[in-house]
Amino acid sequence: MTGRDQTLTTRGVYREIITTFFFNQNSVNQHATDTVVLFRFCQESPTLTTAYEMHPDNLKLMLNGKTLVEPAVVDFSNRMKKKKNAVFNQPIEVNLNLLAAQNVVLVRWTEDNAQTGAQPVPPVPEEPPKDYYLIVECARRKSMEDILKTVSVNRVPSKDSVYKLYQSLGGGDGDIVTDSQKISLHCPASRSRLTMPVRGRNCDHIDCFDVSSFLFMNKAQKARWTCPKCNKSVQFDEIVVDEFMQTLLNNFPSSDSIDATLENNEIVVREAKKLVKNDSNRNVVETLSNSTYSWRRYLLRFAIR
Numbered sequence: 146m147t148g149r150d151q152t153l154t155t156r157g158v159y160r161e162i163i164t165t166f167f168f169n170q171n172s173v174n175q176h177a178t179d180t181v182v183l184f185r186f187c188q189e190s191p192t193l194t195t196a197y198e199m200h201p202d203n204l205k206l207m208l209n210g211k212t213l214v215e216p217a218v219v220d221f222s223n224r225m226k227k228k229k230n231a232v233f234n235q236p237i238e239v240n241l242n243l244l245a246a247q248n249v250v251l252v253r254w255t256e257d258n259a260q261t262g263a264q265p266v267p268p269v270p271e272e273p274p275k276d277y278y279l280i281v282e283c284a285r286r287k288s289m290e291d292i293l294k295t296v297s298v299n300r301v302p303s304k305d306s307v308y309k310l311y312q313s314l315g316g317g318d319g320d321i322v323t324d325s326q327k328i329s330l331h332c333p334a335s336r337s338r339l340t341m342p343v344r345g346r347n348c349d350h351i352d353c354f355d356v357s358s359f360l361f362m363n364k365a366q367k368a369r370w371t372c373p374k375c376n377k378s379v380q381f382d383e384i385v386v387d388e389f390m391q392t393l394l395n396n397f398p399s400s401d402s403i404d405a406t407l408e409n410n411e412i413v414v415r416e417a418k419k420l421v422k423n424d425s426n427r428n429v430v431e432t433l434s435n436s437t438y439s440w441r442r443y444l445l446r447f448a449i450r
Contacts (some may be wrong), residue, residue: 201254344380
């Protein structure tokens with residue numbers, strides 16, 4: 146046990162562990178750019194079947210005397226403000242040059258103190274301290290092409306999305322009823338047109354986000370892994386490709402959005418009409434050219450079965 150970090154003692158109940166692990170340097174190619182060693186943390190929970198990346202509060206991590214992670218600077222005047230969304234941390238990548246045959250790891254963290262004063266408080270008996278797992282793993286970095294292939298396997302059939310839309314338009318026993326629904330063909334994060342439309346498995350909405358934009362957003366050190374549309378948690382293995390949205394993208398190649406209505410127990414989708422301003426600054430509805438041909442070309446029907 147080394148001396149306590151005075152910065153950490155002001156932030157809550159101080160905790161520290163020192164552990165060792167062995168690493169066979171001959172087991173990896175030291176010059177391979179796609180091979181990495183990762184330090185990962187997840188919180189222990191008896192009811193959690195899938196553990197996601199989560200760092201302890203005010204984490205300080207050292208390997209063989211070298212600091213890998215320093216505690217973030219905290220604004221103590223705002224400590225009582227709760228964050229809207231949980232932050233899921235990224236694995237900590239370790240330079241292979243820092244590893245030896247036997248390695249010493251020092252982990253310091255705190256149980257957050259509810260008080261804003263400098264004096265730490267003892268843990269509440271009814272609220273046991275949070276326990277974490279520390280995992281050291283050797284991994285191979287995947288290319289974006291490989292990642293997209295993995296994502297593309299998990300798909301939502303068109304009929305499932307059509308029935309969800311059917312319920313929202315007043316069919317079946319839908320709780321939310323509307324006369325029509327506008328569906329955007331643009332990603333809410335990047336504002337660009339969707340290429341591979343995805344959403345979280347537990348998302349309730351039809352609108353999708355683009356998988357490439359979503360993955361790029363979550364490459365940051367403190368990733369949120371939340372849906373940019375509804376803010377629900379979306380982990381990598383919960384990303385699903387929506388086949389219904391892919392059909393819309395293929396059939397409306399130049400549209401920003403489409404309108405969906407329920408007609409004779411069928412979902413009918415049309416290119417959304419745009420509001421534009423004329424020279425007199427009056428809002429007018431932009432009409433489609435060659436109405437008969439264009440209207441039929443930009444109209445799809447989905448039977449409810």
